[in-house]
Amino acid sequence: MSKNVTVFSSALLCLLFVSTSSLRAQGTSTPDFTGVYSPIDPFGQARARAAANPPATVVPSPSAGTGAGAVPPPRPVLVLDGREGRPDNAPKLKPEYLAKWEVIRKSRMAGSSEFDPNARCVSAGMPNMMSMTYGMEVQHTKDKITMYGELNDVYRRIYLDGRRPSQKVLDDPTFAGYSTGHWEGDTLVVDTVAIREDALFDTFSPHSDQFTVRERIRFTSPGVLEDRITVTDPKALLEPFTSVRTYRKVSAPNDELREFSCAEGLASVK
Amino acid sequence: MYDTTDQIGSGLLTVLMSAVAVRAAHEAATAAIAEGSHMRIGSYVIAVLLAATSAFAHHSNSAFDGDKVMVLTGTVTEWKWTNPHVWIFLSVDDGNGGKVQWEIEGRTPGQLVRAGWSRTTLKAGETITVDFSPAKDGTRTGLLTRVRRADGTVVGQQTPPAAQ
Numbered sequence: 001m002s003k004n005v006t007v008f009s010s011a012l013l014c015l016l017f018v019s020t021s022s023l024r025a026q027g028t029s030t031p032d033f034t035g036v037y038s039p040i041d042p043f044g045q046a047r048a049r050a051a052a053n054p055p056a057t058v059v060p061s062p063s064a065g066t067g068a069g070a071v072p073p074p075r076p077v078l079v080l081d082g083r084e085g086r087p088d089n090a091p092k093l094k095p096e097y098l099a100k101w102e103v104i105r106k107s108r109m110a111g112s113s114e115f116d117p118n119a120r121c122v123s124a125g126m127p128n129m130m131s132m133t134y135g136m137e138v139q140h141t142k143d144k145i146t147m148y149g150e151l152n153d154v155y156r157r158i159y160l161d162g163r164r165p166s167q168k169v170l171d172d173p174t175f176a177g178y179s180t181g182h183w184e185g186d187t188l189v190v191d192t193v194a195i196r197e198d199a200l201f202d203t204f205s206p207h208s209d210q211f212t213v214r215e216r217i218r219f220t221s222p223g224v225l226e227d228r229i230t231v232t233d234p235k236a237l238l239e240p241f242t243s244v245r246t247y248r249k250v251s252a253p254n255d256e257l258r259e260f261s262c263a264e265g266l267a268s269v270k
Numbered sequence: 271m272y273d274t275t276d277q278i279g280s281g282l283l284t285v286l287m288s289a290v291a292v293r294a295a296h297e298a299a300t301a302a303i304a305e306g307s308h309m310r311i312g313s314y315v316i317a318v319l320l321a322a323t324s325a326f327a328h329h330s331n332s333a334f335d336g337d338k339v340m341v342l343t344g345t346v347t348e349w350k351w352t353n354p355h356v357w358i359f360l361s362v363d364d365g366n367g368g369k370v371q372w373e374i375e376g377r378t379p380g381q382l383v384r385a386g387w388s389r390t391t392l393k394a395g396e397t398i399t400v401d402f403s404p405a406k407d408g409t410r411t412g413l414l415t416r417v418r419r420a421d422g423t424v425v426g427q428q429t430p431p432a433a434q
Contacts, residue, residue, distance in 0.1 A: 058339050077334075080332070108332040116332065152354075260380065264352050
């Protein structure tokens with residue numbers, strides 16, 4: 001009997017611990033997003049398009065090695081350089097910005113990295129930094145959420161304490177922009193402003209200084225985080241554009257981000 | 271949504287080379303690839319030697335031709351475990367009795383660690399076969415797809431699915 005009571009009490013304590021830890025951020029019914037996450041299929045759409053393309057040509061080479069030809073080559077690494085054109089589901093740009101995008105596309109097709117922020121070791125900015133391709137760590141307190149991304153060692157902060165962006169902030173755009181959030185039930189609604197104009201968004205699309213981002217972040221099931229991202233830009237976009245990213249919470253030993261230190265590669269001059 | 275994420279990129283490469291020499295190298299390379307001829311590849315090698323010093327830089331994956339895969343066997347001369355991408359420097363027979371160096375760019379160490387690699391996965395002096403997509407500009411560089419050791423063992427790049 002006493003053993004049963006002990007087991008029951010332990011189970012109750014465990015339950016209590018789990019509930020309090022997942023709810024502790026707000027002390028209410030709002031969830032705690034703290035954790036390390038891996039993106040769920042970040043290249044899904046691109047892969048689907050690539051799969052529709054013919055397989056790569058194996059180029060004859062002077063030194064393929066004995067018997068190497070007997071092993072079929074794997075699919076090449078996905079190269080997205082704009083040759084696929086503008087997908088139907090891409091953001092609907094106004095003509096002036098579509099022309100800018102065409103310049104970017106031609107540059108990329110020619111092999112240039114001029115418009116690829118990651119290649120220059122700078123943040124992809126909001127909202128593209130939310131690809132979190134190599135993993136994301138979230139620290140969530142009552143007043144602030146900090147998100148770290150392994151790709152390019154990026155980070156952003158979402159203020160939850162009711163503050164609003166000052167004029168000084170608005171006059172000083174950054175890649176990640178300035179984010180404030182509030183709760184609507186179990187969903188965190190985040191507004192981001194003051195994003196640099198040269199931080200391209202989906203499919204390398206350019207935007208104006210009136211570009212803003214609204215996110216709705218929530219758990220759709222235990223450990224699965226969804227970020228529903230809607231961007232608005234009355235100067236560059238014909239209509240708001242929405243995309244959805246999902247992430248899965250990971251546990252040890254896969255819950256550690258690695259240092260990226262991108263500039264190491266830029267400093268390759270001997 | 272997806273395309274600024276797994277980039278490997280930069281325009282540093284072209285800074286190292288004169289435009290005229292690059293064009294000559296590229297034309298020779300294109301001809302060599304189209305015909306698959308050792309003689310043409312030999313002229314390509316000469317053109318590239320005139321044009322390039324080192325391709326070792328940081329690239330966007332838009333710098334590579336994802337529609338092509340090349341397969342080369344050679345000796346590792348240097349293995350760079352560096353951010354943002356690893357590099358394999360490979361000494362390869364040029365088909366004319368000489369050697370040329372290829373510089374193959376891989377993924378980021380963080381991803382490769384999760385795929386089971388480490389800074390000691392490759393060693394200078396080791397013979398390996400690499401699959402890669404060649405650079406668009408015809409320099410002797412490429413985007414790594416797969417490594418095979420002399421005994422045929424595949425050193426894959428796939429990251430296992432994240433643990434729940």
